[in-house]
Amino acid sequence: MIKKLITNEEIEDWLVSNISQVLEIEKDEIDTTLTFNRLGVDSITGVQITGDLEEMVGFKIDTVLLFKYPTIEKISSFLSEKTK
Amino acid sequence: MNKQQSVKAAQSIHGGKHVIVENKMLQNSQKMHAIYITNVIPTLGFIGAIIFSIYYGFGLFEVVILVLMYFISVTGMEVGYHRFFTHASFKSNSFITSFLAITGSFCAMGPVIYWVANHRRHHRHSDKDGDPHSPHKSGSFLKGLWHSHIGWQYEDNAPNTAYFAKELLKNPLVFQLNKYYLVWLVLGLLIPTVIGFFIVGGWVGALSGFLWGGLARIFIVNQVTFSVTSLCHIYGKKEYDTNEESRNLAILAIPTFGQSWHNNHHAFPNSAYIGLKWWQIDIGGMIITVLKFLGLAWDIQKPKKRIK
Numbered sequence: 498m499i500k501k502l503i504t505n506e507e508i509e510d511w512l513v514s515n516i517s518q519v520l521e522i523e524k525d526e527i528d529t530t531l532t533f534n535r536l537g538v539d540s541i542t543g544v545q546i547t548g549d550l551e552e553m554v555g556f557k558i559d560t561v562l563l564f565k566y567p568t569i570e571k572i573s574s575f576l577s578e579k580t581k
Numbered sequence: 582m583n584k585q586q587s588v589k590a591a592q593s594i595h596g597g598k599h600v601i602v603e604n605k606m607l608q609n610s611q612k613m614h615a616i617y618i619t620n621v622i623p624t625l626g627f628i629g630a631i632i633f634s635i636y637y638g639f640g641l642f643e644v645v646i647l648v649l650m651y652f653i654s655v656t657g658m659e660v661g662y663h664r665f666f667t668h669a670s671f672k673s674n675s676f677i678t679s680f681l682a683i684t685g686s687f688c689a690m691g692p693v694i695y696w697v698a699n700h701r702r703h704h705r706h707s708d709k710d711g712d713p714h715s716p717h718k719s720g721s722f723l724k725g726l727w728h729s730h731i732g733w734q735y736e737d738n739a740p741n742t743a744y745f746a747k748e749l750l751k752n753p754l755v756f757q758l759n760k761y762y763l764v765w766l767v768l769g770l771l772i773p774t775v776i777g778f779f780i781v782g783g784w785v786g787a788l789s790g791f792l793w794g795g796l797a798r799i800f801i802v803n804q805v806t807f808s809v810t811s812l813c814h815i816y817g818k819k820e821y822d823t824n825e826e827s828r829n830l831a832i833l834a835i836p837t838f839g840q841s842w843h844n845n846h847h848a849f850p851n852s853a854y855i856g857l858k859w860w861q862i863d864i865g866g867m868i869i870t871v872l873k874f875l876g877l878a879w880d881i882q883k884p885k886k887r888i889k
Contacts (some may be wrong), residue, residue: 519743520751533877538751539694539759542743544604560606 626796657684687769
């Protein structure tokens, strides 16, 4: 995997789009400050999302991060810092 | 996590979505749960309960706590996990939703959304490739029996909950009930222990409640439930020409709360009532009728006409 420089907004947009597809929720209905739990992301769904996200950011992501940074906003900010 | 450990591979894909999620971490935690929590500890508990009773007897308290906890757990499993959550065969309020998810968790068969996803997978692929627990896909009779009864729990990949049960993931109440599965499971062990402590008295009463109302009860509930996935796809009468091998097995009707009329169930999967003739005892259906008269169940699904 090649590490890329990705902005906070790009990761947020990607997560909104991915979660909207996986759980079939309208993008407009996804609040980036809501917890992943509240959006309906369980451990099985979380594994799928982080698996796809790894390819997007270009480095390995532990699913545990979804619990440590439990909103789209928080994890995007953490990951975009890591790409710098 | 490398790519292999991550997510990619999937047995089959429906509508662009994975049906199962292949991930080592998920598979390991599922396997450890199935081995120890679902099977080994309750089996040891059952043996322990028998040894306990050799020394301390098996009296009225043991019978009552076992039957009471069995009744509550199978109500949670059969009426709750199965008919309410998986097949949405009736509607209810938040209290009953919570009660059924909690008491279903008492059976140690996994969190409700995971269970629902697996069971919907079983209905989609019954006795075909993709069925998690068919007795007919393992090569030999004994291998098939073992696989459909217990083995599949150790071998299987996690079902994609977002594919099979996304309406439950998106329900905040059910999501929370699902998340605290282990708390409910422990509660199901604590209740008979505390009852034993106060009714029989002291640690002997507590231990008796824990063993008979807790672990031995889980062992018995599970063996009965596993018999639906194994025996009820092998033995019994096939009254409806369903496209799989389910059977009506009368001998298990009472302990399974009606689920052993399994061919009826596969013919009418969304029906709240599984015993379809007057003599087909269906305790789960009776419980739903009682809930209906109490105003706690509505929009109850009944069998639709089907060509025999």
